[in-house]
Amino acid sequence: MPPEPFVRRVLGDRPFAEIGEPALALVHESSRLVAVGGDVGSVQWRGGAIATSRWTGHRIGIYERDGLRCRHLTRSRYPVRSLAFHPVLPLLAAGTGRYDGGFLFEGELLLIDTATGAVVSALSDAREVLGVEWLGATALRLVLAPTDDWDNRLAHRQGHVTVVDRPDWSAVGKGAIGSDELAAPAEPAARTDRGGEARALLTELAAAAGRTWSVRRRVWAVEALEDGRALAALDGVRAESWLPSGERQWAVEDEVGGRQLLPAPDGTSLWTNAERGHLRAGRGEHPSPESARIARIALETGRVLETVVPDAPAVLLAGGSRTVLRILDGPRKPPARLVLLDRTGPVDGPEAGGFDVFNHPFPVRRASAAYALVGTDPGEPHRDKWVMAVSADGTPRRLFPHSWEPQEHHFGGPAAEIGPSLVYAGEVHDGQGIRPGGAYVVRRSLDGDVRWQYRTDHPATALDTDGETVYVAYNSGALVALDAEDGSVRWHRALEVGGAPTVALSLVLAPQGHLLVGTVDGRVLECEASPAGRRDPA
Structure with a gap:
């Protein structure tokens, strides 16, 4: 018998899932291919930025019109601005770019082989490519944004139009088009939003295939219940429940969407956290329960049983028999305090100091107590961070410094408790972004002793364990299983759905023994926790 597939089931699947929110779409009639540029979004929210290093959410998908299968998926550093199929060759030209917010317009011209998926970045210098158009088999017309707006107030409404000629575009190599070929006078150039057209086209293509298209993005949290149900929080949905049959049982929609799920101690309900801006009530007014972040x-x-409206955004902390809130920001003079939720309502807990979105995220699965990262200096809480545990009665206890290397600044990340120890992921920050080997998973006893560490190049998005194996998802799209005893790699694989790569944003080990994975493109995957015959090196 063939081995059981790693991804056993996909919940929330739909056509064109891989590209997220579409920016533009194009059908090539002769090849029966569809090209779509889109964005699955950032992996940062107000309560955490644990995997933003080396991340881009911009995607270019090449789909087969018959069946809508994703043939190739390309990550783009920049938003997709324009697409054009070559009239003869199996080649797609993609113009990408953006304004950097300072004074530069950066981007690339990508040449994608539609047969193999190979990608070439053809410009020698970073330039935003607003438009691409094939004038024939050898000539490509480009519309380029100005290099900067340093002395040009019209730069955001101008472009440079040029034609690049090559006898064989399939032979063009990396950086082969130099800046001298792109020189042209500036002229008016419109920036057109084609997202609406792309949405209409994808809806039409899906309907022609007897399917329905809609945007689902970023499953920020997943939970698995004993009865086999799967729970998820994602963009536009505070929480949803999927039955073992694969049918969606209920969904609580939300304008922005859920970011956290936390089973309540009563076993029959679930705490949810939806992202919001500042809810500043006017004089004599109070934030409405409908706008509450915590419910x-x-x-x-799926009925909302109660809501909590804190004075400022907060994150949920798992903590044994109690649910704890950590305030993120808002007007306050004294150090921020944790908020303990119980049957009588919110109760002030111990001081936790300031929260920094890069330094202090520390979601701990299977926690017997509430854990948080806290700084020792109220003026600079991101420095000299310690792991703090909060007992059921609210008593805080500092356990050990978060960084076991005094000279390294470690950002917080996902964690899990294993007996009298914590295993957690993070990255080393040095001001230049993450360096090779700068991301880690470490297991430490509660007195701070390091039992093992595992290093890699990309930060982790999620982590869970059964006490024997530690499962880690990375923003590169990799899933890794580590031996909980010594940190050795049990298996390592790239996450794919139907042959197309995706990235896990959330992960939990279900009571039934499988992995439940929430992806950046809005799907919930039921995956094998022990792939047969897999014990690959990292």
């Missing part, structure tokens, strides 16, 4: 939802029906 408890009944697991059977």
